[in-house]
Amino acid sequence: MPELPEVEVVKRSLERKISNLIIKNVEIRDGKLRYELNKEDINQIKGKKIIKIQRRSKFLIFEIGKNFFMLVHLGMTGKFFIMDGNERKFKTSFYYNINPQKDKKHDKVIFYLEKKKKLIYNDVRKFGFIKFYNYKKLYKSFHLINLGVEPLDKEFNLSYFKKYINGRDRNIKDILMDQKFISGIGNIYANEVLFASGVRPTRRVVKLSDFEINKIVRSIKKILSKSIRLGGSSIKDFSSDDGKKGVFQQYFKVYGRKGERCSNTDCNNKVMRIVISNRSSFFCNQCQK
DNA sequence: AGGCATGTTACAGG
DNA sequence: ACCTGTAACATGCC
Numbered sequence: 001m002p003e004l005p006e007v008e009v010v011k012r013s014l015e016r017k018i019s020n021l022i023i024k025n026v027e028i029r030d031g032k033l034r035y036e037l038n039k040e041d042i043n044q045i046k047g048k049k050i051i052k053i054q055r056r057s058k059f060l061i062f063e064i065g066k067n068f069f070m071l072v073h074l075g076m077t078g079k080f081f082i083m084d085g086n087e088r089k090f091k092t093s094f095y096y097n098i099n100p101q102k103d104k105k106h107d108k109v110i111f112y113l114e115k116k117k118k119l120i121y122n123d124v125r126k127f128g129f130i131k132f133y134n135y136k137k138l139y140k141s142f143h144l145i146n147l148g149v150e151p152l153d154k155e156f157n158l159s160y161f162k163k164y165i166n167g168r169d170r171n172i173k174d175i176l177m178d179q180k181f182i183s184g185i186g187n188i189y190a191n192e193v194l195f196a197s198g199v200r201p202t203r204r205v206v207k208l209s210d211f212e213i214n215k216i217v218r219s220i221k222k223i224l225s226k227s228i229r230l231g232g233s234s235i236k237d238f239s240s241d242d243g244k245k246g247v248f249q250q251y252f253k254v255y256g257r258k259g260e261r262c263s264n265t266d267c268n269n270k271v272m273r274i275v276i277s278n279r280s281s282f283f284c285n286q287c288q289k
Numbered sequence: 290a291g292g293c294a295t296g297t298t299a300c301a302g303g
Numbered sequence: 304a305c306c307t308g309t310a311a312c313a314t315g316c317c
Contacts (some may be wrong), residue, residue, distance in 0.1 A: 003295060032299080034312080058296080076296045077314085125313050127296050143297090170307080179297085186295055238305090255295095277308070280293080293317085301315085 002058055002074040004151065005227035010080060011055040016094040017082050018119055022049050023064070024111040033108060034075060034129040041132035042109075042244040044068065050113075057183035061138070061287050068136045075127025081107075083118040149278065151220050156182055161213050165205040172208065172216070173201035175275050187279045188255045189227075193219045195254040195263075201281040201289040202274070227251075248283030262287055 002010070023045050031037030046063030055061070072078070103122060109130065112120040121130065133141060148164075149156045160179040164181050175181055175188040185193070194201050195218040197211055208216075230251070253263040258273035262284040269286035 006295080073296075076294070078296090123313095124315070125294090126297090127312070168306090174307090189290055280311080291305105291317100294315095297312095299309105299311085301309085303305100 002078070003056075003186035003189050004058060005189075005224050007055055007058045007060060007074065007184075008228050009231055010074075011053055011067075012061055012078065013047060013061070014053045014082075015052060019050055019053060019115060021113045021115065021117065022047065023111055023113060027110040028108075029110065030108045030231065033123060033126050034073075035131060037130055038132060039286065041045060044049060044132070045070065056144060057150070057173075057179065059143065059187070067134050069133050069135065071129075071131045071133060071141070071143065072121070072136060073129050073143070074152070075129070077106075077124040078128030079122050081118075081120040081122060083120065085116055089170045115201075132231065147182050148179060149183070150182050151224055156220075158210065158214055161217060162210075165208075168205060170205055171201065172199060172203045172205050173281055175205050176216075176220075177277075177279075182220070184224070186188045188252065189220075191255045191282050192223055192253060196223060197284060198288050199281055200285075201276055203289075210273060254284065255284055256280075 026042050028037055028042065031039070044218060045064045048064060050064055052063040053060060056062070058073060060072040060074075062072065064070055074273050078239060084186050095206060106119050106124045107122050109121040111121075113119060121128075125250065129143075131143075138144065147226065149160065165175060168175070173190050176193060177187065178184050191201070191214065193216060196256075197212065197215040199208070254271055256273040257263075260271050261267075262269045262271060264284070264287050266282060269284050271284055273283050274283075
């Protein structure tokens with residue numbers, strides 16, 4: 001589900017709903033995630049309070065009690081459900097159509113909170129993980145230490161961009177998804193950003209003009225922040241307990257649109273799909289140079 | 290049946 | 304030691 005905007009939306013939602021609550025108990029339904037869940041660590045958080053939830057790149061960082069941190073990555077299909085009493089609320093779901101019954105099968109960890117609330121970590125493909133650290137080790141962990149700038153930070157600008165690509169002969173799409181360069185962009189947003197910038201995903205970075213780089217930088221900031229504002233453009237809150245099918249609102253201009261007409265009104269070209277680094281890449285041959 | 294899927298990373302080769 | 308590209312991980316939908 002998650003690229004930066006989605007994770008940010010999840011973070012805000014969690015902050016609102018479960019911060020300042022004490023974790024009464026934790027049930028591990030299936031600890032086999034990307035990394036096996038550490039039971040001793042899990043035991044340590046019982047009786048402690050969720051103090052704060054932060055985001056770095058696509059990672060969520062829960063501060064629990066004093067000097068203890070839970071690092072969560074949602075992988076491809078990780079999501080959190082918050083249950084208030086018996087109601088299963090779909091706060092942040094993105095995996096085909098969510099079916100409450102089928103979905104329960106993939107509940108991995110259940111955090112029992114105060115006020116009869118529950119936080120459920122659910123992950124179909126098990127690429128996500130939950131790890132625990134103290135402060136020092138958290139920020140020294142290999143997950144966080146190699147991350148590049150946050151795309152929405154001022155630090156991410158033309159000169160940072162040029163400095164990084166200097167001497168690298170790679171295509172622009174790879175660079176945008178390179179977490180050591182900027183952290184938070186995945187396949188969907190890389191495609192969308194390049195469409196908005198009028199740059200083909202295959203372009204070598206050494207050949208980009210300052211004008212084009214600026215366009216890319218601005219598109220990144222614009223698209224990511226817009227997406228956060230909209231509640232994560234690739235996800236939609238579900239209220240499916242009444243049996244109604246949730247509706248995905250698609251805002252994508254090129255992603256997944258192979259063969260469809262280009263989104264630019266004055267263009268009759270069809271969107272192409274090619275594979276770059278094992279990932280689908282969509283673009284308009286006419287509008288992207 | 291086979292292809293495809295928002296993620297990271299271990300590994301091999303240069 | 305660095306840099307780059309490939310394959311693998313698990314599961315389900317089309």
